[in-house]
């Protein structure tokens with residue numbers, strides 16, 4: 001799956017995409033990450049990418065011309081790619097979205113992810129975007145962390161990434177937020193007086209399945 005990220009800070013992605021499963025996905029040729037530096041599309045001698053908002057207000061906005069030029073270049077590399085924009089104005093991103101995007105990826109549809117900065121972007125860029133996603137009701141300084149969240153959640157669903165060690169099929173949020181995985185325990189049996197629930201030690205699969213079903217759906221303490 002070809003994944004192109006448009007960003008002013010490509011170096012932010014190195015640690016996340018260069019480690020563990022996301023690195024393995026690239027190493028195995030399942031995911032192919034590349035970066036388009038928005039600064040290369042900046043205007044004038046100073047390669048300007050931002051400007052003040054019409055109507056006044058604090059902060060700067062990404063100008064439409066550099067962003068759209070960068071999306072157009074990414075589209076030349078991958079004409080069928082889905083263009084994603086992380087934004088607090090978007091639909092709340094869920095596991096079902098990750099699954100749908102991963103399924104499209106398996107059909108050969110790549111991703112172009114725009115990572116805004118500053119106070120945001122000129123709204124007209126959304127004409128070049130297929131999906132706008134919010135990753136939660138809080139504000140981050142830029143679109144890079146949301147872009148990494150989108151990439152991680154999608155790439156781990158691509159066949160061959162998780163291998164046998166985890167199955168994405170029995171995890172939380174299969175039905176979006178109605179289904180949360182049951183609590184899990186590993187050795188030691190007694191950790192500082194905190195015991196593993198008895199039933200999990202019995203080897204009785206039926207009782208264990210019942211206990212797990214009863215204890216799924218429960219969110220941990222806030």
Ligand code: SAM
Pocket residue numbers: 085086087088089115116117118119120121133134135136137138139140141142143144146
């Ligand atoms: N002024 C914007 C507002 O109040 O909604 C916030 C802009 S934020 C400082 C800069 C960029 O970070 C956003 O344009 C978006 O791309 C990204 N961002 C921040 N929080 C986000 C969230 N919860 N979900 C998705 N993207 C987010």
